[in-house]
Amino acid sequence: MFLPLLYDPTNWLTFVAYLIVGAVCGYVRMRNQEHVRFVRDENDLLRERLTFLRGLYQGVLDDRTMLRRQILGRRDSFGKMYEMTRKLDEVQPQKIYRTAIQIMQDTLETDCLGIYRLDESQRFARLVAASPQEESILPKSADVAAYDKVMRDIEAKGLWVNRELDGNLPMYAAGVREHGRIGVVIVIRKAAADQMNLYYRNLFLIICGLVESAMTRAFEYEHAARQSMLVPGTSLLNWPSFREKLRAAVELGNDRMGSHLLLIVTDQYPEAGDFNERIVRSIRETDDAGVLADGSVCLLMNQAGERELPIVSARLARNGLNVRNVDAQSEADLLAEPDADGEAT
Structure with a gap:
């Protein structure tokens, strides 16, 4: 009974119409899917570019902020240097230790400072002052031989920088000479990633130079005035x-x-x-x-x-x-x- 439907050409138009509509709909659907996929890929690419550009922009802003801070700091550098020198103008080493910690905490923006005094034999270093957060962390006494690498750099270059990021060693260290030998060592136990640069290293070295000048004067004064400070005939201070x-x-x-x-x-x-x-x-x-x-x-x-x-x-x-x-x-x-x-x- 279905054979007349197939043999009659007038019935083919319906099937042809169905085929054409199906083909067109399939083509449109495939084209739309391809377009959606293309737009999605393009959107992902634009997002990646935007993220990259945002990173660059943030880096430029950070550099701008850092450079602005350095420029402002340099603009007032003479005043800052004068203020540091004035505060360090003491004749008692113990007071200089305290003032040096305060100045370095403010200028270097760190709270991981320590000052060690070496004994006459240069075998041991005794802690004389430290940042409040470090006073209970830093060892009270240190065997100098265990820090031979640090001391060699200080002797040769005047400064130690922990480029290998060895957790057992300070990040920065500088020495203060007394009678031609290292008598005091100033250390920064920890430093942030943005503090491991040339600017920070030079700033630390400059401040240590100011501290060294003040300590040298104080040591020389104590040595010259030692007899007048003692009870006659003893080694006891009056x-x-x-x-x-x-x-x-x-x-x-x-x-x-x-x-x-x-x-x-x-x-x-x-x-x-x-x-x-x-x-x-x-x-x-x-x-x-x-x-x-x-x-x-x-x-x-x-x-x-x-x-x-x-x-x-x-x-x-x-x-x-x-x-x-x-x-x-x-x-x-x-x-x-x-x-x-x-x-x-």
Whole structure:
């Protein structure tokens, strides 16, 4: 019954129309899909270009901001240098340590600073001041031999830069010479990625140069005035000189840049020479010994706290020195005592 439908040509028009409409619809659909795919690919490419251009634009803005800050800084560089020099104009090394940390924190925008004093043998470095965040992190004492690579660069170039990013070594270090040898080392324990550049390195070196000049003057003054600061016939500081040392240590502690112990020797020693020898043998080069206004002998143990008190007391006892600790309030009372002319300090 379907054969007449196939044999009759007039019925073919319907099927032909269906085929033509299907072919056209398929072509239009394929063309639209191809167009959508092309637009999507073009959109992805434009997005990638936009992301790249945004990165370039942000980099230009960052460079502009950095250069603007450098230009503004240079515009006032003479004023800044004068202010730094004025603040560093001290004759006591302990005060310079504190001021140097404050200046470097502000100028170098870092809170990872430490200052070490090398002993006479150049074998050990003792921490004398540090940024508040670093005071409890940096080692109080360091074996110089373990930092031979750092010291070699400082000796040869005046500066160490941790280009290998060794986590066991400071990122920057510079030395301060005393009598031709490295006497003080200034370190930056950590540095951000944008601080590992030539500008930052030169800025650190310039400030270290200012600190070196101030410390050299202070060391020379102390050496020249040493005899006038001592009790005659001993190695003990007289009360006015010892009080200044104590005041500097208290200021470091108040700023959380250092710690100290003030110990009073409780025993009496009839032999002045033997007693003086015991004192010299018992304290480090960064410590001080002196007499109070009442004649009591005191030891100022720098970069030592309550935690180290048992160790320090035991070490002193082995040298025949029995001591008792002076609390913070008693220290404040000592510093508030009037001078010989009756004026409180």
